[in-house]
Amino acid sequence: GENVEQHPSTLSVQEGDSAVIKCTYSDSASNYFPWYKQELGKRPQLIIDIRSNVGEKKDQRIAVTLNKTAKHFSLHITETQPEDSAVYFCAAPPGGQNFVFGPGTRLSVLP
Amino acid sequence: DVKVTQSSRYLVKRTGEKVFLECVQDMDHENMFWYRQDPGLGLRLIYFSYDVKMKEKGDIPEGYSVSREKKERFSLILESASTNQTSMYLCASSWTGPSNQPQHFGDGTRLSIL
Numbered sequence: 708g709e710n711v712e713q714h715p716s717t718l719s720v721q722e723g724d725s726a727v728i729k730c731t732y733s734d735s736a737s738n739y740f741p742w743y744k745q746e747l748g749k750r751p752q753l754i755i756d757i758r759s760n761v762g763e764k765k766d767q768r769i770a771v772t773l774n775k776t777a778k779h780f781s782l783h784i785t786e787t788q789p790e791d792s793a794v795y796f797c798a799a800p801p802g803g804q805n806f807v808f809g810p811g812t813r814l815s816v817l818p
Numbered sequence: 819d820v821k822v823t824q825s826s827r828y829l830v831k832r833t834g835e836k837v838f839l840e841c842v843q844d845m846d847h848e849n850m851f852w853y854r855q856d857p858g859l860g861l862r863l864i865y866f867s868y869d870v871k872m873k874e875k876g877d878i879p880e881g882y883s884v885s886r887e888k889k890e891r892f893s894l895i896l897e898s899a900s901t902n903q904t905s906m907y908l909c910a911s912s913w914t915g916p917s918n919q920p921q922h923f924g925d926g927t928r929l930s931i932l
Contacts (some may be wrong), residue, residue, distance in 0.1 A: 739917060739918035741920050741921075753922075803868075804912060805851060805876070806863075808853075808862075810859060811860050
């Protein structure tokens with residue numbers, strides 16, 4: 708079955724710096740890769756996703772890159788702000804409509 | 819906007835009780851999911867359903883069952899609650915498209931078993 712690993716588990720950056728979180732997956736048939744942000748006490752919310760027919764997708768300060776050959780995808784946040792502090796989860800589908808989630812990365816943006 | 823509503827934000831129950839967690843979505847989604855979230859373990863899938871009266875086991879189904887009698891409602895049942903089921907429970911839904919679709923989450927139920 709699908710196995711999703713996520714690194715780092717915690718990440719601290721200075722406000723204005725960039726942050727990168729990387730996920731690897733095992734099932735080469737996976738073709739959809741979402742990223743969720745979960746602020747303290749709130750629900751996980753989709754922030755960006757990418758399908759396997761593209762290598763990169765951007766939405767303002769966030770971007771996701773996908774390397775299907777190496778089976779990894781990364782979340783990039785530029786010009787980080789305190790409101791970016793949260794736990795970020797990646798996911799990959801093992802087949803069917805469900806996802807396998809990574810264990811999460813706690814991002815802290817320091818003022 | 820998709821709305822996934824979980825019946826309780828906080829719940830305290832006793833060991834051995836039968837516990838029901840309810841989830842309702844308003845977007846006519848075919849798929850519904852129950853996860854538990856524990857620190858350092860991420861979101862682990864308990865059960866999911868892709869249609870009314872259909873259910874599939876996830877990664878950690880032991881000690882749980884589910885019910886989906888109507889399309890909009892998906893219930894998680896703890897048959898005999900135990901202290902190791904103290905956790906945050908998240909419900910999610912998605913529609914079935916030609917390829918995978920994002921899941922939309924509820925606010926979660928923090929369940930404590932005493």
